Amino acid sequence: xxxxxxxxxxxxxxxxxxxxxxxxxxxxxxxxxxxxxxxxxxxxxxxxxxxxxxxxxxxxxxxxxxxxxxxxxxxxxxxxxxxxxxxxxxxxxxxxxxxxxxxxxxxxxxxxxxxxxxxxxxxxxxxxxxx
Numbered sequence: 001x002x003x004x005x006x007x008x009x010x011x012x013x014x015x016x017x018x019x020x021x022x023x024x025x026x027x028x029x030x031x032x033x034x035x036x037x038x039x040x041x042x043x044x045x046x047x048x049x050x051x052x053x054x055x056x057x058x059x060x061x062x063x064x065x066x067x068x069x070x071x072x073x074x075x076x077x078x079x080x081x082x083x084x085x086x087x088x089x090x091x092x093x094x095x096x097x098x099x100x101x102x103x104x105x106x107x108x109x110x111x112x113x114x115x116x117x118x119x120x121x122x123x124x125x126x127x128x129x130x131x
Contacts, residue, residue: 010049033105040112065126084115
């Protein structure tokens with residue numbers, strides 16, 4: 001039952017984000033970079049929610065991965081995971097504060113794509129999945 005509640009909560013988070021971002025509302029000055037930023041953030045959010053769900057409910061594997069004393073990379077991966085949850089979200093919130101928005105949008109689009117790639121790597125490492 002708790003898993004269903006989390007799925008509903010994550011779906012609501014995604015739906016609210018989609019409604020607030022209005023990804024297909026075109027910007028007059030920067031239509032393509034803004035669209036790329038918003039769509040890459042939505043794709044990033046899907047991956048972030050899925051990976052968070054996997055680590056929440058596959059407790060034995062996620063704990064053994066992040067708290068492995070013999071693996072010095074475990075704490076590094078945990079830190080990177082936390083940063084990938086924070087940095088893209090800050091990027092989408094702060095985008096209107098910058099004057100050079102085209103470069104900003106492209107930069108954070110790249111960050112969102114890199115976070116998605118990192119999530120794929122993290123799942124591959126933590127759950128021994130071959131991609």
